[in-house]
Amino acid sequence: MMEMDQLREIATKKVNPQKLSKDCYIGSVACVLMTDKGNMYTGVCIDAPSGIGFCAEHAAIASMVNNDETRIVKIVAVGKNGKIYPPCGRCREFIYQINAKNIDAEILVEENKIVKLAEILPSRWN
Ligand SMILES: [Zn+2]
Known part of the structure; x- marks a missing residue:
């Protein structure tokens, strides 16, 4: 299993801001996740107006589910x-x-601070 620092290093290398079109930018944020099987998936954000873009996490999760995995x-x-x-x-x-x-x-939330999702999503609505 890779350590959080290694995942962060890989994510940092994936950051590569680019302008795709008049309105659309990609790659200003990159995400790396590791699954329970030890596999790694990456994604970059897509920034587009009208709320049609999505976050780097969203892109990495899409890549993960494309490979039949769900457990981060x-x-x-x-x-x-x-x-x-x-x-x-x-x-x-x-x-x-x-x-x-x-x-x-x-989840790495700040320098030297790793929390579990439960700590930042404490009150379930369902
Ligand atoms: Zn997000």
């Missing part, structure tokens, strides 16, 4: 120079809904 054990998202971004509220909920066991997923 570690996840990290970074921007330029390895700046850590905790998952937004939508992604927290998304991580949970993909597999309820992901409530135990470890």
Whole structure:
């Protein structure tokens, strides 16, 4: 199993901001996640107006489910120079809904601080 620091390093290398079109940018944030099988999946954000883009976490999760996996054990998202971004509220909920066991997923939320999803998604609505 890879350590969080290694995942962060890989994510940092994936950050590569590019302008795709007049409106659309990609790659300002990159995410790396590791599953219970020890497999790694990556994704980058797509920033587009009108709420049609999505987060790097969302892209990494899509890649994971394309490979018939749902159980996340570690996840990290970074921007330029390895700046850590905790998952937004939508992604927290998304991580949970993909597999309820992901409530135990470890997330790097700031420098030297790893929390479980349960700590940042404490009150379930369902
Ligand atoms: Zn998000």
